[in-house]
Amino acid sequence: MKALINRIIPFSNVDGPGNRCAIFFQGCPLHCAYCHNPETWQVCDHCGQCVAGCPAGALALRKGKVVWDETRCAGCDQCIHVCPHHASCKVSELTPEALFEKIAETFPFIQGITVSGGECMLYADFLTALFRRVKAAGKTCLIDSNGVIDFGQYPQLLALCDGVMLDMKAIDDDFHRQLTGASNRQVLDNLTLLLEAGKLEEVRTVLLPQFPKQNQKTVRAVNERLQGKIRYKLLRYRPFGVCEEGLRFCGRTITPLEEAERLAQAESDRGFHNCVVI
């Protein structure tokens, strides 16, 4: 059993409580317009278009495969900029054991790990094997997910994990399809399931500058379900790193702080004090 790992951040202070090791998996079934790392969407098809342009000579085409030499890579991301498929050639294919070995050196410094993506739930069985080891080492395991894979299918994983940080992109299914290319039905089912299982660590919604009505509708409906009991992060859209199609849909401005605070205040006014504006 192997998984494609896009990136490991040994120390992260923004992926759950305390200092955490964050692991980003490659591949995502959603293609959100505002995605900041669209290079995690697809798996490299070895077309080789990135090879010639690598200024560090870290890429080569061998036997029809793009090979990345991590030791030579200067991290300039030129390969990602020229990739026509929203993929990355800079991924490692690892077994749960190999990934565990790689991250174990961070354990004295962290409260736990957070798996993210892409969409890490594409590798649910892999995560189960990984979490078993990490939990045995006394560290917590959080999942950062967009909720399009049914958590109900993986009771073992759910039992092992300490919580899920779930993205709720939009409550309106048509708008969700426009924004991400897929329906939100499974996401909502997961929201209910995780809430009932006591595994919902937090929910996040990105507020968009050009869709104030959708923002309002989503925040209201999601918090109706949360009843103010789970931390609900309202993230202001920021155009940095967003691809050209995304910018056309979402715009080039940051969602005003006042709008985010107004929505959080409206929730507070009806007794839900769980919103955090980021």
Next chain:
Amino acid sequence: MEEVLNIIRDETLTYQQQLLALARLAENMDDTLQRSPEYRQGQKDGIFCDLGEGLAPYRPRYICPDYTQLMEKGSRFLDLTPPQDLLEATNALLIMYHHVPSITSFPVYLGNLDQLLEPFVLKETPQRAKQILKMFLLHIDRTLTDSFVHADLGPEATRTGELILQLSEEMQCAMPNLTLKYDPLLTSDDFLKRCALCMLKTAKPSFANHAMFTREWGENYAIASCYNGLKVGGGGFTLPRIRLYECSLKAKDPQDFLDNVLPHYVQIMLEMMEDRIRFIVETSAFFKANFLVTEGFVKLENFTGMFGMVGLAECVNHLLGIEDPRRGYGNNAAADDLGVRILQRLSDLVAGFTSAYCDCTNHHFRLHAQVGIDSDGRENSPGARIPVGAEPGMLKQIQHAARMHGFFPTGIGDIFKFEETWLNTPEALGDIIKGAMASRMRYFSGYLENNDVVRVTGYLVKKSELAKLDQHKQSLNNVSIFGQGARDKGNALDRRVEKRGQ
């Protein structure tokens, strides 16, 4: 006598700074203390540096008085009776501070302030205690105008400790430097988190590995000056330095360096240190007549010699023919291994010398990773640090530091620069510090990149004070001038920034 006139005419020096500069000239006119021809040649070649100790040392370099004695018995010489309340206690300390000599003529150790003052603080209302401590800290910052002035906290959380942290945040002073003695068994997670937050806001406290220091020094140790581990009721006689980069230029290859060059120069420096200590103990008046000695605030047997070094990174890179520091020491297993071999050899050589003094360290000197001075430029990184600009990322840097820190009981440390999101996550920073200490890192410092008070190499300066010097105005802090030099010649403020989630 042109040098005298230059000091007298210098408009950027405060009166006190002029006085100290003139005194330094005077002590260097005496040549009673002989230096061997080999040492003088080494000085000329840039291999040895006496770190401003001059030709005729008239006090030990670092003095760490036992201030608990002042609290319990007062002082005959200062005509002080034991203090009865917080006002008397802080006032007695301030009086005593002005009579504690050092290489800088300012006290480099102010005591474990929270433990010293806690019994008095608990007798006051919180408001009154805070008010008195505020005046105490203000007095220190404005009169002990030198960032090597250092106070310790911990390891346990106290009300006094909390008040000092609050006041540090409110007052944003460079003095005193602060250290939390951290021990996971004695320091609560909440207090660790509290100190981590204060460090982001004020560049202090730093965190000392209490378990490591107590193993080497016993419970009664001080962190003084930059990050120097010493015995309370004693201190450090002298701290000269060997500059390993210049030293490495004399070697054919790594083996020649380890077998011949390093032992040769280490021996010269050890002998010079012994001569120097003998002069301080037997010729100068300090150990015979100073009230700190005669009243037992310090004891001769609690002093040791500090063998300083800088430039391990550049030494290793030179010996291995590595030109790009980003591919050398700190980023390269072969370079790191050679670094460890050199430190092991250095440590053995220093341990092989027997001093007539230094009873508290079994008549041996102890290694110190010196933080560098501006004239080192970029050729000798502080102690065993990775050069600024070549830091491999925080995890690797801590792991690297942990490999090196065990060799240096009289002090070594590493500094990390953080961006603003860390202000929201002191718990995450606490996790990192805990991990660093568990990995046997000795001393951890950090600061926020946008703060006015920043840590240069081991000491604190205000960027606004450096700006005054840039405009040829006077700066109250004696150390601002070092900070300006380290910033301009050593790029000391350009270290890697720990960003959000990296």
